[in-house]
Amino acid sequence: MGRKNKVLRVLMCMAAGLIMSFNIRSFVRSGDLLPGGFSGLSILIQNIFGRLLGISIPYGPIYVLLNIFPVILSFRKIGKRFTVYSCITIAIVAFLTDFIPVFEITSDVLLISVFGGLINGIAVSLCLNAGATSGGTDFISIYFSEKFKIETWNYILLFNVFVLVCDGFLFGWDKALYSIIFQFVSTQVVNAMYKRYRKDTLFVVTEHPKEIAELINRLTNHGATRMNAEGMYEGNKKSLIYSVIDSEELKHIMEEIRKADPDAFINAIRTDRISGRFYMRPND
Known part of the structure; x- marks a missing residue:
């Protein structure tokens, strides 16, 4: 510090x-x-x-x-x-x-x-x-x-x-x-x-899944899951990146994803409960 x-x-x-x-x-x-x-x-x-x-x-x-x-x-x-x-x-x-x-x-x-x-x-x-x-x-x-x-x-x-x-x-x-x-x-x-204990689920539709997943991990220490997707309007093959992050990090993450992939479609949803491993930054 x-x-x-x-x-x-x-x-x-x-x-x-x-x-x-x-x-x-x-x-x-x-x-x-x-x-x-x-x-x-x-x-x-x-x-x-x-x-x-x-x-x-x-x-x-x-x-x-x-x-x-x-x-x-x-x-x-x-x-x-x-x-x-x-x-x-x-x-x-x-x-x-x-x-x-x-x-x-x-x-x-x-x-x-x-x-x-x-x-x-x-x-x-x-x-x-x-x-x-x-x-x-x-x-x-x-x-x-x-x-x-x-x-x-x-x-x-x-x-x-x-x-x-x-x-x-x-x-x-x-x-x-x-x-x-x-x-x-x-x-x-x-x-x-105060948003420390709030969480958001992040869905990112992108053609650059590896870069987006690495960016999320580097900035938040949270992992991400990749799923195959298809744009139904044009029939393009896409990837859907799924991750849960701290709400206080959301604005910064969305800005960085937009820089890495200007064409990405991002959706964030408030998450009330999760079960499983989830990284929390220590207070110290």
């Missing part, structure tokens, strides 16, 4: 931490909402101690303590560099959230829920695209995504709903229900912006 790429990853993780801290102190606090993951759990614990027990405790130490086990899991099972970059974001959020003053952008709770969720989703996606996470349940989601080769963000939403149910029972349902909107918007933004 080049030095420039490392610096970019650090800057993206720092930016994600700054955005998350800002979001918590503006949208989340002014709307009295709970964000997703361990960030929301930290705020719930704060509220339990503050409102029910009359004990004020800072956000940062709770957030760090909750992240200890996921960090250890990530360090052992996902990757060392991946975990180190993630810890940059965790440290920034843990530190800044207690020091940035609370300020209100709008008093409309619905607007807070939608735009707060949007900003949170952008911050999480920024972190994930830097090859890191924002901590907590993101570590767990990445671990199971790596293990089972599927997207797991919607399953994490179930954990968040459990936290919100607890909040609703303790402090009322209005803000808990608005928090579901916040978290749903955030989850959908992450699903849209």
